[in-house]
Amino acid sequence: MMKSLVSCLKPLILGAMLATIAAPAPLLAETVDAPVARSALQARAEALLDIAARHVAEKGEAGALDFARQSAFVDRDLYAYALRTDGVFLASGGSSAALVGDNVLDYTDTDGKAFFREMIEIARRDGQGSIEYRWFNPADSRGEPKTTLFRKVGEVIVAVGYYPPRATALEARAMLRTALRALDGGKDAALAEFQDLNGRFVRNDLYVFVVDAESGRFLAHGATPAMVGTDGFELQDPRGQYIIRQMLEIARKDGSGELDYFWRNPTTGKVESKHTLFRLSHGLLVAVGSYNR
Numbered sequence: 001m002m003k004s005l006v007s008c009l010k011p012l013i014l015g016a017m018l019a020t021i022a023a024p025a026p027l028l029a030e031t032v033d034a035p036v037a038r039s040a041l042q043a044r045a046e047a048l049l050d051i052a053a054r055h056v057a058e059k060g061e062a063g064a065l066d067f068a069r070q071s072a073f074v075d076r077d078l079y080a081y082a083l084r085t086d087g088v089f090l091a092s093g094g095s096s097a098a099l100v101g102d103n104v105l106d107y108t109d110t111d112g113k114a115f116f117r118e119m120i121e122i123a124r125r126d127g128q129g130s131i132e133y134r135w136f137n138p139a140d141s142r143g144e145p146k147t148t149l150f151r152k153v154g155e156v157i158v159a160v161g162y163y164p165p166r167a168t169a170l171e172a173r174a175m176l177r178t179a180l181r182a183l184d185g186g187k188d189a190a191l192a193e194f195q196d197l198n199g200r201f202v203r204n205d206l207y208v209f210v211v212d213a214e215s216g217r218f219l220a221h222g223a224t225p226a227m228v229g230t231d232g233f234e235l236q237d238p239r240g241q242y243i244i245r246q247m248l249e250i251a252r253k254d255g256s257g258e259l260d261y262f263w264r265n266p267t268t269g270k271v272e273s274k275h276t277l278f279r280l281s282h283g284l285l286v287a288v289g290s291y292n293r
Contacts, residue, residue: 052080167206251280
């Protein structure tokens with residue numbers, strides 16, 4: 001019988017896990033094929049994994065024990081942990097230290113996913129990889145989708161996980177105001193800045209997109225630059241909702257508005273519910289949205 005990870009960690013997380021929301025249908029091909037933005041948090045996780053994997057490569061399995069007692073293996077909310085390919089959990093610099101000594105092959109998340117077993121299978125086959133599952137997030141006391149990067153070093157699997165960041169509606173509203181001010185200062189410069197992946201208008205899952213109100217053509221898209229030049233009038237979400245048509249209909253009447261639809265989150269690669277704020281300015285539809293939790 002599969003042993004529930006939730007029951008194992010019951011003293012830590014009782015009552016904190018959330019049910020998973022069913023995934024909607026696939027997006028249009030042009031958005032599915034677009035690359036997912038690499039967030040600053042993912043970069044931190046990759047750097048910490050490099051440090052931890054090198055340590056185990058140098059010290060062997062015993063080196064993994066240092067994850068729980070040396071600050072080099074903890075980066076703020078990120079921490080390294082390790083398990084053997086036989087499923088025995090070896091060490092952790094975070095809350096999963098409660099698992100040390102257990103065989104976690106049959107532990108499952110709230111969706112019934114045996115993610116440790118899957119991690120081991122991928123590591124044996126490919127040597128490294130990533131996996132997604134739901135885990136207790138001590139930052140807000142709830143079950144959250146978590147992404148873990150891992151690497152096989154001998155018979156030890158070294159891992160670092162992170163919660164993909166989510167912007168709030170207030171942050172989206174603030175970015176929209178800033179984007180409108182940027183357009184007031186010069187259209188061409190602003191449109192270029194909206195697509196600068198290292199700039200102020202692309203922050204994890206928060207970004208700006210702009211559509212010409214007359215032609216319906218995308219002039220900027222911070223998450224998917226390949227959409228620039230495409231026809232927004234024909235763009236539908238997975239449920240068949242004509243996103244840009246509806247936004248422009250509202251904006252032409254009221255000057256601004258809000259719309260809910262489904263779209264791919266650039267930090268998770270998953271189709272999620274999104275709430276977007278928009279305004280008509282200089283003949284342009286300017287929009288910023290946040291993904292609903």
